[in-house]
Amino acid sequence: MSPELEPEDYAAVTEHMSGAAAATWNRHPSALVSFTRWAKHQDVLATNPARQNDLMTADRPTEAACPRRYRRSLRRCQSRRSSSKGNQRMRRQLSVLISLILVLVSVGALPAGAAQEFRVLQLNLCHSGVNTSCFNGAATIQEANAVITARQPHVLSLNEICKNDLPVLAPAMGNGFSTFAPARRPDGTPVRCTNGDEYGNGLIFRSPTPGTVFSGQYAIQDSGTEKRVYVCAEFADLVGCSTHLSTTGSVAMAQCKAAIALLHGRTTAGKPVILAGDFNLKYAPLFGPNVQECNQAPFFRKGDGSVQHVFAANLGFVRTEVAGMRYTDHPALHVVLSR
Template identity: 35%
Template sequence: MKLPGLRRSAAMWVAAALTVLAAVAVPVAQAQAPAAKPFDVLQLNLCNSGFADCYSAGKAVNSAIALIQQRQPDVVTLNEICAQDITRMTRETGYLWEFTPVGDKSTGGPYTCKDWRGDYGIAILTHPDLGAAGEPVERQYAAQDGSNEQRVLLCVPYSKVSACTTHLSAADGRIAAEQCRELSGVAAALGAESVIGGDLNLVSGGNPDVQGCVPDGWYRKDDGSVQHVLAMDVFRFENAETIPVDGTDHPGLLVKTTR
């Protein structure tokens, strides 16, 4: 005997069950997708060598420490800073550090800060959550202007992220552009998700244009002047903020992303 009504009921029950299972499966799959995490880069030029007109006898370092404590960025890139400043900043913020001095052409050694405050150079501070650093890449640029200060780059690889910083030639824009391209090549070759922060002494729309040293698959944000943050596009841009920093003639540039 055929029971079409029973067959129709069974078919309807199976269809309803499949619909319920599909509805359950979708939120489970969505729940398993990792949430995007904030990743912030703070670029600072502290003008603390002691030789420039903007020097404020360490006031900029005080401001930088307070800013780091308040905003807790993942990476801080620092220019025009002394070795003693780094010692103090790491002690008061708990951040990890890497530092490399600028070269002194006249002596062949490191450039030194005024008043015996140690070597003068560039640095990267990182939040402890990034973990221990790998072997840093630090070197003088192949292209240099005629000044005594030999410009350098510093890149630090971590397990999943690499960070670089620099302070490029202020005397010759063509040399700064060559240095910027060398830095970008080093950063892009690190084999990890990478960011760059620095005072590039180049501007958007200038001649040469800073955009000429942005690698493919990267983007750039600036403070409206010579400070820039470059990031691989895996770091999804959220917003950029310029922050007054007492004691230096450069604002802080905070670039907020997610990854």
């Protein structure tokens, strides 16, 4: 059960705030409100006492309350009204209140079964060899391994890789379960890397538990020779998917909506779902479709500021990290979730 801080605890701190200078007075309640709002959001506090005790309208000296000779300087008036002893007591009570909250966090005051971080890493490695402007051979895989080792994701989504890249990257993921789906030519045969290996999308999970794999080709495609696909693995407590969509905006939007619709039944059943990849769609672009238009509750979306995104459902959001990569034309998108 989360601990409580009552409005009276705030009152003990704010009792002497009226004597503080205006700038100081403004900083104290703002810091307290922000801090306890964060603590409530993290379930450290059962309720936010600031909601029941309006600090921002607390009584403080006004010009009318000052002696006439001090009205030109409200700060002097406030200083005159406050005593050194009162300010020291206010600072001590403020320190005690914040220390109490920090102690509750540090000693494990979070409820039993509190949420844990669940990390997703999205990488487009441009490793087919076909696009020579971004292909850097073995250096790309070495850099990817370094990023994976540093971020320690639970799910790794990979685009523009060769099938045999998976076993090279797997050790950095603890040799967990992996799967791959090749992009297709119009005749249904796999697209190939320049080394003859199959080219497409991959997933590596940190858990070694085997998942049930399902993949497919989108019904709507552009006129190019690469037909876009998705690949997913389903587990008892998770569905993870990777995809790489068309470079034609309207087609990419249709494919994005199709992927979300494909997973909708699992999300409404309450299962955590992740859909990551290079969507070739941006958030709120000046021109072209907005990737947010393909989102559907309970999914939420986090992106790299460009075309890579992670859609997640039935999971909490913690933070997004974007790291530049030297040997591919896309950054690493690291989305930290909670479950």
